[in-house]
Amino acid sequence: MEAIRHVGSGTPLQEHALRPLIGAGKGFYLLVTALVLIIGLGVFAYFTQLRDGLYVTGMRDRVTWGLYIALFVFFIGASMGGTFISAVLRVASVPWRTPITRAAELITVSALIMAAVFILFDMGRPDRFLNLFLYGRWESPLIWDVYGLTTYLVGSIIYLYAALVPDLAICRDQLGPLVSAPKRWFFNNFSIGWHGTPQQHRTLRRVLTLMMILIIPVAVMMHTVTSWIFAMTLREPWDSPMFGIYFVAGAIFSGTGIVIILIAILRKAYGLESYITPKHFLYLGYLLAAFSAIMIFFNVNETLVHAYKMKGHIGEHFISLFRGDLAPAFYLYLVGGLLVPILIILVPFTRRVSGIIVAAVLANIGMIIERYLIVVGGLHVPLNPYEVPTYTPSWVELSLTAAGFAAFALIIVLLLKLVPSVAVWEIEEEEEEGQAAEAGGRLVARAPAGGQS
Amino acid sequence: MIRTALTSLAIGAVIALSLVGAASAQEKGTKLVLSLPKEASVGDRVPLVATLQDEAGNPVPGATLSFVAEMTFLNVTNEVLLGRARTDQAGQATFSYAPRRQGETGVMVRFAGMSGYAETEANSPMDIHGGPQQYNEPTPFRIPGANVWTAAGILAVVWGLFLFALFQLINISRQGAGQAAERG
Amino acid sequence: MAHERANEKITPEENLRRWDASRRRLLKMVGVGAVATAAAAVLPGVLKGKGSAEAHEEAGTPKRLRRWGMIIDLRRCDGCQSQETPPQCSQACIEGRFLPEPMDWIEVYEHELPGGGTQFLPTPCQQCQNPPCVNVCPVGATWSTAEGVVLIDQNRCIGCRMCMAACPYERRFFTWGEPAQPPQVLFVEYSPEHQQPMKRGVVYKCDFCPEMARAGRLPFCAQACPQGAIYYGDLEEDLATNGEEVVGFSQFLADHQAYHYKDDLGTKPRVYYIPGAGQDAGRDPFTPGRLPSEWPWQETRTGAKRWKRSGT
Numbered sequence: 001m002e003a004i005r006h007v008g009s010g011t012p013l014q015e016h017a018l019r020p021l022i023g024a025g026k027g028f029y030l031l032v033t034a035l036v037l038i039i040g041l042g043v044f045a046y047f048t049q050l051r052d053g054l055y056v057t058g059m060r061d062r063v064t065w066g067l068y069i070a071l072f073v074f075f076i077g078a079s080m081g082g083t084f085i086s087a088v089l090r091v092a093s094v095p096w097r098t099p100i101t102r103a104a105e106l107i108t109v110s111a112l113i114m115a116a117v118f119i120l121f122d123m124g125r126p127d128r129f130l131n132l133f134l135y136g137r138w139e140s141p142l143i144w145d146v147y148g149l150t151t152y153l154v155g156s157i158i159y160l161y162a163a164l165v166p167d168l169a170i171c172r173d174q175l176g177p178l179v180s181a182p183k184r185w186f187f188n189n190f191s192i193g194w195h196g197t198p199q200q201h202r203t204l205r206r207v208l209t210l211m212m213i214l215i216i217p218v219a220v221m222m223h224t225v226t227s228w229i230f231a232m233t234l235r236e237p238w239d240s241p242m243f244g245i246y247f248v249a250g251a252i253f254s255g256t257g258i259v260i261i262l263i264a265i266l267r268k269a270y271g272l273e274s275y276i277t278p279k280h281f282l283y284l285g286y287l288l289a290a291f292s293a294i295m296i297f298f299n300v301n302e303t304l305v306h307a308y309k310m311k312g313h314i315g316e317h318f319i320s321l322f323r324g325d326l327a328p329a330f331y332l333y334l335v336g337g338l339l340v341p342i343l344i345i346l347v348p349f350t351r352r353v354s355g356i357i358v359a360a361v362l363a364n365i366g367m368i369i370e371r372y373l374i375v376v377g378g379l380h381v382p383l384n385p386y387e388v389p390t391y392t393p394s395w396v397e398l399s400l401t402a403a404g405f406a407a408f409a410l411i412i413v414l415l416l417k418l419v420p421s422v423a424v425w426e427i428e429e430e431e432e433e434g435q436a437a438e439a440g441g442r443l444v445a446r447a448p449a450g451g452q453s
Numbered sequence: 454m455i456r457t458a459l460t461s462l463a464i465g466a467v468i469a470l471s472l473v474g475a476a477s478a479q480e481k482g483t484k485l486v487l488s489l490p491k492e493a494s495v496g497d498r499v500p501l502v503a504t505l506q507d508e509a510g511n512p513v514p515g516a517t518l519s520f521v522a523e524m525t526f527l528n529v530t531n532e533v534l535l536g537r538a539r540t541d542q543a544g545q546a547t548f549s550y551a552p553r554r555q556g557e558t559g560v561m562v563r564f565a566g567m568s569g570y571a572e573t574e575a576n577s578p579m580d581i582h583g584g585p586q587q588y589n590e591p592t593p594f595r596i597p598g599a600n601v602w603t604a605a606g607i608l609a610v611v612w613g614l615f616l617f618a619l620f621q622l623i624n625i626s627r628q629g630a631g632q633a634a635e636r637g
Numbered sequence: 638m639a640h641e642r643a644n645e646k647i648t649p650e651e652n653l654r655r656w657d658a659s660r661r662r663l664l665k666m667v668g669v670g671a672v673a674t675a676a677a678a679v680l681p682g683v684l685k686g687k688g689s690a691e692a693h694e695e696a697g698t699p700k701r702l703r704r705w706g707m708i709i710d711l712r713r714c715d716g717c718q719s720q721e722t723p724p725q726c727s728q729a730c731i732e733g734r735f736l737p738e739p740m741d742w743i744e745v746y747e748h749e750l751p752g753g754g755t756q757f758l759p760t761p762c763q764q765c766q767n768p769p770c771v772n773v774c775p776v777g778a779t780w781s782t783a784e785g786v787v788l789i790d791q792n793r794c795i796g797c798r799m800c801m802a803a804c805p806y807e808r809r810f811f812t813w814g815e816p817a818q819p820p821q822v823l824f825v826e827y828s829p830e831h832q833q834p835m836k837r838g839v840v841y842k843c844d845f846c847p848e849m850a851r852a853g854r855l856p857f858c859a860q861a862c863p864q865g866a867i868y869y870g871d872l873e874e875d876l877a878t879n880g881e882e883v884v885g886f887s888q889f890l891a892d893h894q895a896y897h898y899k900d901d902l903g904t905k906p907r908v909y910y911i912p913g914a915g916q917d918a919g920r921d922p923f924t925p926g927r928l929p930s931e932w933p934w935q936e937t938r939t940g941a942k943r944w945k946r947s948g949t
Contacts, residue, residue: 124796193629
C-alpha cells in the first residue's frame with residue numbers, strides 16, 4: 001500500500017481536491033467492490049428477465065408500468081436538479097455556488113444515463129431498441145423524451161466539460177508525474193491546451209454563458225416532455241395539463257436533495273470542510289424547503305380541485321390514495337417527504353448540517369414514492385367494471401432498482417477519480433477576487449460569470 | 454203480442470246485420486302507386502315517391518310507408534329497411550334515398566295497414582350504378598405549425614448552439630497552441 | 638491568471654504537436670457528431686413510420702374502400718346466461734386466435750345501470766378513428782388502416798406498452814411470458830391482420846378479423862353469438878349483418894339510439910352499442926353474473942406460462 005502522495009506545489013485547496021485523483025485508498029476499493037456486487041445482482045436479475053420475459057416482474061396487463069418507469073422518472077428528475085441548479089446559480093452569479101457546481105453536474109450526467117438504462121429495462125423487446133431511431137414517430141411523447149434526453153445529456157456533458165477544462169489544466173500541471181499514464185494522457189489532452197491566457201478566459205466565459213443560459217430551457221423542456229408521457233393519455237389522474245409544471249417542480253425538489261447528499265459525502269470523504277461550509281447546506285436547505293412548499297401547493301391544488309367535484313372515476317383514485325392499498329405510501333410521502341423537510345429547515349434547532357442532510361434524504365425517499373404513486377396510482381383506476389388491480393414489485397424489479405442506484409453511485413465515484421470534486425479554478429478565482437477586494441478596502445460587486453475577462 | 458215481438462226481433466236483426474255489413478265494409482282495400490326512378494348511381498340522392506290510395510282511388514293521408522330492399526352482405530341475404538316516410542294529404546310519401554350499394558335492387562314499398570285500411574305492398578326494380586367513395590372520416594384538426602419541422606427546427610437550433618460551444622472549446626485549444634509557440 | 642505554468646518537462650514543439658493531435662481528434666469527433674445530429678434531427682420526419690393512415694392504401698384505385706364497423710345490440714346480449722356457458726363471443730375469439738390465458742380480446746364486462754340492474758357489454762377493440770394508441774406509439778408499430786381497422790405490427794413493436802397506458806378502453810394485451818400456442822400455428826405466415834404466430838414481449842389486441850371480412854365471412858365473435866347480438870358492417874355500403882339479418886347500418890343506429898362507449902373521450906370508435914340489458918334474450922336485468930371465460934385449448938399445452946390480468 002503506497003503512501004498517499006502529496007500534490008506538490010499546490011494550494012491547500014488543490015491538495016484536498018486533487019489528492020483523490022492520485023491514488024485510491026482502501027475505502028475506495030471497498031466501496032467500488034460493494035457497488036459492483038450489487039450491480040452483479042442486477043445483471044443476474046436482468047438476465048433472468050431477458051430469458052423469461054417481463055413475466056418475472058410484477059407488472060401485468062392492468063398495471064402495465066411499475067417500478068422501472070417510476071425510477072426512470074425519478075432519475076430524470078434527479079438529473080434536472082443537478083445541472084439546472086448549477087446553471088441557475090451561475091446565471092444569478094450566486095457566489096456560494098462554486099464548491100457545488102461540479103457535484104451537481106456529475107449528478108446530472110450519471111442520472112441521465114441511469115434514466116435511459118431504466119427505460120431499457122422496461123422494454124418488452126430491448127433487442128429492437130434501434131427502432132426508436134430508425135422508425136421514430138415525432139408524434140409520440142416517448143420519442144420527444146428520447147430526443148429530449150439525448151439533447152439534455154449532450155448539453156450537460158458540454159457544460160460539465162467546459163467548466164472542467166481549467167481544472168484539467170491544473171491536474172495536468174500539478175499531477176503530471178504523480179498519476180498513471182492513462183490519466184496523464186487524459187489530463188494532457190482534455191485540458192486542450194488551457195493556459196489561462198486572457199484570450200482563453202474570454203472564450204471560456206463565452207462558452208459558459210451560452211451553455212448556462214441554454215441548459216435551463218433544455219432542462220425544463222426535458223422534464224415537461226417526460227410528464228407528457230402521462231399527460232397525453234386519457235387516464236383520469238394523468239389527464240391534467242398541470243403535469244408539466246408539477247414534474248418540473250418535483251424534479252428541482254429531488255435534485256436539490258441529491259446535491260445536498262452528494263456534497264455532504266464529498267465534504268466528509270475528501271476533507272473539504274473549509275470549502276463546503278454549513279452556509280452551503282443552509283442555502284440549499286432553503287431551496288429544498290421552498291420547493292417542498294411548492295410541491296405541497298401542487299398536491300393540495302390537484303386534490304382539492306378534483307375531489308371537490310368527484311367527476312368520473314377520479315373518486316376511485318382518491319379512495320385508493322387516501323384509504324386503499326396505496327395509502328401508507330401516500331401518507332409517508334406527504335408527511336415524511338414534504339412536511340418534515342420543511343419543518344426541519346424552519347425549526348432553528350434542526351436547521352443544521354446533519355438536519356438538512358436528513359431532510360434531503362427524506363425528500364428523495366418521498367419523491368421516489370411520489371413517482372411510484374403517479375405511475376402505479378394512475379394505472380390503479382379501473383377503466384372497465386373490474387376490481388381495483390394490484391401490483392407488487394418482484395425480486396427482479398427490486399434487484400434492478402438496487403443495481404440502478406448502485407450504478408448511479410458508481411458512475412459518480414469513478415468520475416470523481418478523473419475530475420476534481422469541486423471546481424478548483426472557480427474557487428481560486430473567487431478567493432483572489434475576495435483578497436483583491438479586501439486589499440482594495442472596498443466592497444467589490446461580484447462580477448457576473450459572463451462579463452469579465 | 455207475439456207478432457209485435459217477432460216484428461221487433463226482425464227489425465233488430467236487420468239493423469244488426471246492416472251494422473255488421475257496414476263494419477266489414479270499412480276495412481277498405483288499398484293500393485300503392487309507385488313512382489320510382491329506374492336507375493341511379495351511388496352518391497345520388499333520388500326521391501322515391503309512393504302514393505297510397507284506397508280501392509276507390511281516394512288518397513290515404515298520414516300513413517307510414519316502409520321502403521325495403523333485399524340485399525346481400527357478407528354472403529347473408531335478407532331484407533333491409535331503407536327508410537320510412539309518411540303520406541301527406543294527397544296520400545303521397547316521398548322518401549329521399551341515397552343508394553350506397555351497387556347492383557340490381559328490388560325496392561319494395563310496404564304499407565303495414567292502419568285502422569280501416571288493409572296492408573299492401575308494391576315493388577319496383579332499380580339499377581344502382583357505381584359511384585365515388587361515400588363515407589370519409591372528417592379531416593382531423595391539426596394545430597397549425599405543430600409538425601415534425603417545428604420539432605426538428607427546435608432540435609436543430611439547440612444542437613447548433615451545442616456545436617458552436619464545441620467550436621469555441623476548439624478555439625481555446627488553438628489559442629493555447631499559439632501561446633505555447635510564442636513562448637517557446 | 639494564475640494558471641500560466643509551463644510544464645517544464647515538455648518542449649514547446651512537443652506541446653504543439655500534442656495540441657495539434659488533440660485538436661484534430663476533437664474536430665473529427667465534432668464532425669461525426671454534427672452529421673449524426675443532423676441525421677437524428679431529420680430522421681423521424683424523413684423515415685416516417687406507419688403512423689399515418691395512408692400507409693396501406695394503394696395509389697390511384699377508384700375502387701370504393703370498405704369502412705368496417707360493428708354494432709352490438711345490447712337488448713340481445715345476456716352474457717350467455719341463457720346458454721349457461723361462458724360468453725360465446727369471447728370463447729370463439731379465444732379459440733379462433735389461439736389466445737393465451739388471460740387474453741380476452743372481446744371481454745364481456747358487466748356494467749351497473751343507473752336505474753338498477755346490470756347490462757352486459759361485449760367490449761372488443763373499439764377501432765377508434767382518433768386512436769390514442771396510434772397517436773402515442775413511438776415506432777409506428779400500430780396504425781389505422783384506410784378501412785378503419787387499427788392493426789399492430791408485432792415485428793416492429795418494442796414492447797414499451799405506452800399504447801396500453803393510453804388506451805382508455807384497456808383493450809390491448811401484452812405477452813408477458815412466452816405465449817404457448819398449438820403447433821399448427823407455426824405453419825401460418827405472419828400478418829398483422831391475424832397476428833399469428835404470437836411472440837413474447839409485444840402487444841396484441843382485437844383486429845376486427847379483416848381477412849375474414851374480405852373473404853365474405855363474419856368475425857369469430859359475430860359468428861358465435863347465439864342471440865345474434867353482434868352485427869359486423871360496412872359504413873361505406875351502409876349495411877351490417879349478424880349472420881341472419883341484414884340491416885342498413887345508419888338506419889339501424891338511428892332507429893335504436895345507438896351510442897359509443899366512453900363517447901366523451903373523443904376517440905371516435907367504430908363500435909356502436911344499442912342500449913339494452915338482454916331483455917330480447919329473455920333476461921331479467923336484475924340477474925347478475927356470467928360465467929368466466931375459459932381457455933380450453935391451452936389445457937393441451939403442459940408447462941404453458943399463464944399470467945393474470947393483474948397481480949402475480
